[in-house]
Amino acid sequence: MNLLEALPIAMLGALLGLDVVSFPQAMVSRPIVAATLAGAFIGHPPAGLLIGVVLELIALDTLPFGASRYPEWGSAGVVGGALFAAQPPGAPGALPASLLAALLTASISGWSMVVLRRTIATRLERTRDSIEMGSRDALMGLHLSGMTLDLLRGALVTTLGMIVFSSLVRAIVAVWGSDSAPSRAVVVVVAAIVAGGALWKVFHSVRHVLWFFLGGLVVSMVLMATT
Amino acid sequence: MTNPTPSAFSLPLRIKLAMYMRLLAVQGSWNYETLMGTGIGFAMEPALRCLPGGLNGPAYRAALARESRYFNAHPYLAGVAVGALTRAELDGVDPVRIERFRTALAGPLGSVGDRLVWASWLPFCSLIALCVYGAGGSPLEVVGTFLLLYNLGHFSLRAWGLQVGLSRGLNVASALGNPILRRGPQYIGSAAALVSGLALPLALQRVVGPGRVLAGGIIVAALIGILLLARLRERAEGWRIALGVLAIFVLYSVLT
Numbered sequence: 001m002n003l004l005e006a007l008p009i010a011m012l013g014a015l016l017g018l019d020v021v022s023f024p025q026a027m028v029s030r031p032i033v034a035a036t037l038a039g040a041f042i043g044h045p046p047a048g049l050l051i052g053v054v055l056e057l058i059a060l061d062t063l064p065f066g067a068s069r070y071p072e073w074g075s076a077g078v079v080g081g082a083l084f085a086a087q088p089p090g091a092p093g094a095l096p097a098s099l100l101a102a103l104l105t106a107s108i109s110g111w112s113m114v115v116l117r118r119t120i121a122t123r124l125e126r127t128r129d130s131i132e133m134g135s136r137d138a139l140m141g142l143h144l145s146g147m148t149l150d151l152l153r154g155a156l157v158t159t160l161g162m163i164v165f166s167s168l169v170r171a172i173v174a175v176w177g178s179d180s181a182p183s184r185a186v187v188v189v190v191a192a193i194v195a196g197g198a199l200w201k202v203f204h205s206v207r208h209v210l211w212f213f214l215g216g217l218v219v220s221m222v223l224m225a226t227t
Numbered sequence: 228m229t230n231p232t233p234s235a236f237s238l239p240l241r242i243k244l245a246m247y248m249r250l251l252a253v254q255g256s257w258n259y260e261t262l263m264g265t266g267i268g269f270a271m272e273p274a275l276r277c278l279p280g281g282l283n284g285p286a287y288r289a290a291l292a293r294e295s296r297y298f299n300a301h302p303y304l305a306g307v308a309v310g311a312l313t314r315a316e317l318d319g320v321d322p323v324r325i326e327r328f329r330t331a332l333a334g335p336l337g338s339v340g341d342r343l344v345w346a347s348w349l350p351f352c353s354l355i356a357l358c359v360y361g362a363g364g365s366p367l368e369v370v371g372t373f374l375l376l377y378n379l380g381h382f383s384l385r386a387w388g389l390q391v392g393l394s395r396g397l398n399v400a401s402a403l404g405n406p407i408l409r410r411g412p413q414y415i416g417s418a419a420a421l422v423s424g425l426a427l428p429l430a431l432q433r434v435v436g437p438g439r440v441l442a443g444g445i446i447v448a449a450l451i452g453i454l455l456l457a458r459l460r461e462r463a464e465g466w467r468i469a470l471g472v473l474a475i476f477v478l479y480s481v482l483t
Contacts, residue, residue: 024251025302027349027377032356036366045366053360053369053430056353061465063345071466093480100477103470120258124265131265131295134288136272139295143269146256178480181441188431189448190472194465196453199423202346204457206416216424220361224432224442 001166003159008041009082010159016074017154021064021113022147031055031102034077039085047089048081051098054187055080057195058103063202072113075154076106079161083169092183093176094169099187101165109157116153120146238274238313238393245273246309250385253305261297267309268295274313290316293325299333301340303384308332310392311399318396328397335400339408344384347415352377354422361429 016037019029027033032052039048055077062070080102087094123142124131130138176183203209253266271294278286294316300308311332315325356373364372391402431449432442456465 021257022252022255025254026374026381027352028374030353030373032353032360032373033370036370040366049360049366049369050434053357053434056357057427057430058466058469060350060353063349065341065345093477096473096477096480100470100473103466103473106466107470117258120256121260124256124258124260131268132292134290134292136283136291139265139268139272139291142265143252143256146258147252150255172477172481176480177483178476181435181438183480184435185441185445186476187473188434188445189452190469192427192431192445192449193452193456194469195427196423196449197456197459197463197465199350199419200453200457202350203416203420203423206413206420209416209420212417212420213424216421216426217428218424220425220428224428 001162003163006159006162009038009078009162010155012037012041013075013078013158013161014151014155016078017072017109017157018074018147018151020072020074022150029072029074029077031059031073031077031080034074035081035084035102038078038081042082042085044085044089047085047087051080051084051095051102052077054095054099054191055102057191060195061198061201069114070110071103071106072109072157073106075109075157075161076102078158079105079165082162083165086166087169087173090180091173091176092178092180093173096183096187097169097172097176101161101169105157105161105165108161109154112153112157116146116149119149238277238317242273242277243389243393246270246313247306247386247389249273250306250309250389253309254302261295262299263302263305264298265295267298267305267312268292270305270309271313271316275316277317289322293322296329298329300336301344303344303381304336304340304388306385306388307336307392307399307402310389310394311396312392314393314396320397324397332400335403339403342412343408343415344381347412347419348380349377351415351419351422352380354419354426357430358422358426361426361431361433363433 016029016034019026035052035055036045036048039045042048055073059073064070080098083101084094084098087098120142123145127138127142131142249270253270254263255269256265257263268291272291275287275290276282278284278290280286294312298308312325312329315328352373355376356369359372360369392399395402428446431445435442435445456463
């Protein structure tokens, strides 16, 4: 993938990267949305949705509490969705390879957010006197430049992710040695374990939580057995 | 003769709308020094122009500087602080009292918001979307359900926060005793537990595709893994484990 081909995806990654923290936090950056939109950009939304569901399960483990550091799923969802949707349908290695690329992108993108926050702090240091004097221009300048830098950050991470991982994923898919069913099963088991562990971490203090969970589980088993 | 400062109640609608829109970007300059502080100043700025002397007057500049200092809260509940502080500034409350109020408000707004939104509403909405997917929903249905449901709560909470802050001013603390804020996480948590039991197997089955034996095996393996991971609790980051396992699996599948 060259720079020109990556441009529309980069713009999507920029907008969704902005949504994570800066504006408007409407959770269009959640992987289930981001990957589906990226899949739609490539022309195959169901593929984007499929990897988006797997990423969403894993993303449940990293909810954005306070000032904690966490992977950034907006740009990662776009990269994962676009990469998976671009692979031949049914290719056994496509899902694990694209998912690995998305997780690596999420990790790198999370680090880029830390760099951005430090950059804004440096800029704040330079304008602190003006802001302490109540300068509207200084405050607006700092705020709008922070958002602009975040937009550029998302675009840069997505572009780099697409350029680096598109050829890598294609190469992995070409030499993939495992069968289709076990390949998908490994991905699903990993995602389910992470999601289950995450939900337990968040909801274990809820009264009768296991009974509620088991109630839902029984209903789903009945549905699965009858359909 | 100077114009009297308008009460926050009588703030023109366009100013309230401008504050609401700016609240959506309250974390635009989030940094490790002032955290959300500059964003609070940014969101209050349209209302501060109503202070005596207007834009760039001494009262405006002093208030803008004061409100742009260190502050932290949950972004969706920042409106409570923005509304209450705006009311206090427009009512001419003593700056020392405003500073004390700012300090006292930050902690509760953070913890209440984290429990209600990040630890309850967001995972609940994700699980509902996964349930729709597991039930065979199309991409538009899954994404649409998630975004509509989540943002119904999101945008309403922001609007409520700004409104309650503007109307109660420094007496806003009692609003944090709202039943939705206090008991909401418990009820949403119960609902989320029920939905997770329903959503996870259905979604996993759809991802895996046809094959009842394989789906059954996956669910059993996942349940065992969840029990093991739950025992580790805070000591393990699940997504890092996923990254490691996937990297090993990809390497294995490429080399064999």
